[in-house]
Amino acid sequence: MIDEMHMARGLPEDDGLDGDGGLDDSVQMPRILQDLADGRLQASEVDTVVDWLQAAEDPAPPPWVVNRAVRIGRQGENGQQARTAIWRRLVAALVYDTRLRPRAAGARAIAGDELRLMYQAGGIEIDLEVTDSGIAGRLRMLGQVSAEPPDLTRAWAAIEGPAGRVEGEIDELGQFALEGLVTGRHRMEIGLTYELIEIPEVQI
Amino acid sequence: MSYMGSSSRPFGRQRRDLVAGCLLGDQNAWETLVRTHAGLVYTVIRRCGFGGDEAADLFQDVWLAAWEGLATIRDEGALAGWLATVAARRAKRQLLQRAHEPTSPDAEIPERLDPDPSPEDVVVKREGGVAVRAAVAALSERDRQIVHYFFYDATTPSYTEIAARLGVSPDTIGSLRTRCLRRLRQALEDAAPPDADVDTRP
Secondary structure, eight states: OHHHHHHHHTOOOOOSSSTTSOOOTTOOSOHHHHHHHTTOSOHHHHHHHHHHHHHSOOOOOOHHHHHHHHHHHHHTGGGOOOOOSOOEEEEOEEEEEGGGSOOOOGGGGTSOOSEEEEEEETTEEEEEEEEEOSSTTOEEEEEEEOOOGGGGTTOEEEEEETTEEEEEEOOTTSEEEEEEEOSSEEEEEEEOSSEEEEEEEEEO | OOOOOSSSSOOTHHHHHHHHHHHTTOHHHHHHHHHHHHHHHHHHHHHTTOOHHHHHHHHHHHHHHHHHHGGGOSOGGGHHHHHHHHHHHHHHHHHHHHHTSOOOTTOOOOOOOOSSOOOHHHHHHHOOOHHHHHHHHHSOHHHHHHHIIIIIOTTOOOHHHHHHHHTSOGGGHHHHHHHHHHHHHHHHHHHSOTTSOOOOOO
């Protein structure tokens, strides 16, 4: 009876996990959510659970988490399949920062004053260069990702900071440009075909 | 094209347009769908004990599944329930995988509900939502017990265990739950602030 209700409403059918509604003692989650997962609730009960969850006022997901989900729709546009492979999520580490090297004296101090940063994650290098933008007070970030072409299909770079979120496509050479940034603390994501690289903090 | 009305919760015709738009590849529709239901999906994930990066990855996994399965929704009025079900299934699968993996001493310790459940009336204090607190408080003591066992008890008691605690036959738990949820829904509606969204779910 309950299964029929689920079918009629198009609710997802059980995917073979504990399909008989039996329990695995190793799984601890609220009983009602386990019943929801197992398709043991009637349609009206599902609605009540949704009302309860929506009224719970639990913490909202971080914006970057939501934006990542929004991006699924962009990957799937123009009839393309959204990326369904499980991403390998990597957190990049800073390995080079021009601000940390000894300051040059004399004429050398004038030239080459742009900020350069390099991050590494899982054998992939992300080279960033920050320069003045054409707009006063704004910055431009040029980047290069050392990934191979198969990993660069529909690749993208996104940065979130004081100026909001800026996204750009990564070309087949691994290059990208992000415009209109301002000084401050940022968070970056590089979305490749098989990896999602996070740079939790980029100070520019 | 905007899919958002004056509230953050699309309903009725808007919701149908939303799903249809997503199926036609409309990015705005998809973005509205995600942003409108992000809190619901994330709440399911967190209440299953996930936090931090694990919650973020699971959140992404749910939306990938939603993207792939949106065309199977036959009753678009059940969209929120469908998403919550997908989230609960993915969370359960993750919990099963975790349970069967060898634990590492460096493994991230997930956020968990209090393993030592408090008395039923503490449920009301623990819950963050004003409307939920008011709704649960308005229930009878018996219903509060049922809500506690089903919604908050981190030990995930079986139906047999719940029946034993309530002193009833396990055969009656299903109907007890159904009646309790009916009263909870009414209480949630009564407890909702007057300007709250009215869902026109059919």
